[in-house]
Amino acid sequence: MGFLPTLDPSSADLIIVNTCAFIGAAAREAVAAVLEAAEVKKPEAHLVVVGCLASRYGRELATNLPEASLVMVPADYHGFTRAVADLFDQFPPPPKGPFETWERQPGTPPWRAWLKVAEGCNHRCAYCLIPSLRGPLVTRNMDSLVKEAASLAESGVLEITLVAQDLTAWREGDKNLADLAQAIAQCGDFSWLRLMYSYPERLTSPLVKALAQVPKLVPYLDVPLQHASPEILRRMGRSGSDPLALIGRLRSWWPNLALRTTLMVGFPGETEEDYDQVVRLVEEGAFDHVGVFKFSPEDGTEAATFTGQVPQAIKERRRRGLLARQRRISLALNRARVGTERDILVEGPSDDSELVMTGRAEFQAPEVDGLIYFDGQQPQSGQMVKARLTKAGHYDLAATLI
């Protein structure tokens, strides 16, 4: 339509806020982002709200957020350009070529990118709004994904991370995620391919062993296990197979695998015995990274109506208990890495000092895991460098360039 991206919202003619709303806290954050955009925008600029906040609150949102010129749900995105056109009297001249051929403008630094391979989810976890917000699973075809990956590599991206609500569900005919990863790994000159969010029960022996053979694919899996108690997993509507046994198998199928998981505490009916099983999972699982969330009863989910809701104070105690245990495990794992040499992707200056650069090794995913801080000579952002790990913290490490 002729718009050009800008990093300065106060100069923009059109601001699009893409929102998340899968739990109440995310919805509140999304509303705050909309209000923040409304505050800085030019009076004649238009503010458009898209994404799951729109799906979840629809008409109510349009009424309660008069700052937004347009509220649009993902299912209506095909009509996006027309709806935006209606907001403006005139446009800059459109760029050449049909809409489908335009390049995406990544919101990530030039050396890494997300590549979304599917949208929606066919599971029905009792606590989760995503299937009702995003609909059933729809996958992108291999051709278009390989093309986009090749163009990312061509533009200088060094790390491509494949994402989806349920990555392991990706299929095209008889091709599965390992075939897709293989095709992407071969499509261009980049360094790392990474997978995020694998549904546990789909991580079968043939799939994981095939993934372990894919060049460039870093030995890293994010497997949200959510819980360890068979009874709670059943009530959650998730696979009840033994999570400890699963992670043992994953490690035997894929050597040097770094594992991240997400756990939920305070699901309705969770007893101290159920919680103890999660504690055992954390202690014996020795995960590289663990995220812990408190169950949040969201309107429109089955679990919000379950009896046995757990008081906030207990949820908080259980969350802290798991995190405290994980801190010790994570420190021990990091200490064992000290002295080793690693390839590190340099991510830029640290939050604390422009003089100290940070980066990530293969066992650290962007934005969710810890960082590596360089001491001594400092590398440049966006480079892949070799360094020796010199110090370990609970989540972060230090390294010296080789």
Ligand code: SF4
């Ligand atoms: S698998 Fe994930 S996205 Fe799908 S319903 Fe369960 S929690 Fe939600």
